[in-house]
Amino acid sequence: MRDIFENFEFHTQIERLHKSGLLYQVTEKFAQIDLHPENVDNHQMGLVFEKLIRKFAEISNETAGEHFTPREVIRMMVYLLFIEDDEVLSKPGVVRTICDPAAGTGGMLSVAGEYLVEHNPQARLTVFGQELNSDLYAICKADMLIKGQEVVFSDPSSDAERL
Incomplete structure (x- = not known):
């Protein structure tokens, strides 16, 4: 922490x-x-986060796309990643690994985990990621800890961090 x-x-x-x-x-x-997950689910929190990113990007004269990828785009990317695996994903005890070389706040990793659980609650996803921006790294790591996901994550200056 x-x-x-x-x-x-x-x-x-x-x-x-x-x-x-x-x-x-x-x-x-x-x-x-009250931001308890029973009152504000992950999707709603993601929308709030996206709105804040857009707002602060506008204030700093940057484009919002420099800081986040919209959830709809992430869902499509995850769907395309797993599109050939529907049969395999339904098998008990399946393990998948995903790496996001520009993890940002971890949206791709989180959505991939949600996708896998939707298709097979017994499946396990091992995630790897790296992020150069220290603020985004901190957001990603905090988000994963809050969700109870395994986090073995080192300083953003290292070559590859495991989330």
Whole structure:
């Protein structure tokens, strides 16, 4: 968990909010929102995340596509990856491995896992990924930890990280 906070530069952000007198207000607002998975499912959270990425990309004069791939595109890519495997995926105990060399926030890896479970709840997916951007790396790792997925992930500066 430490590297997630370090890559987010969390301490710096907390210090900035504190110095500007906003830390309590931000904390209070978040405390009022119930983001439990029973109330906000993964799909809804993904939509909120995409909207935030678009908003902040517009503010920084960047295109949103530099920071995320829309869920619909990810679903299509995962479908194309597994299209030839429908028969194999239905067998008990099947294991699949996927690698995303530009993992970003891990959307492709998460959707691939969801796809596999939909087709075979006993199937197992081993995921690998790498990401150069430390913020995206931290988001991806945190998301996977929250979902209870195996995470053996090293610093973004290493050549390949296992998620």
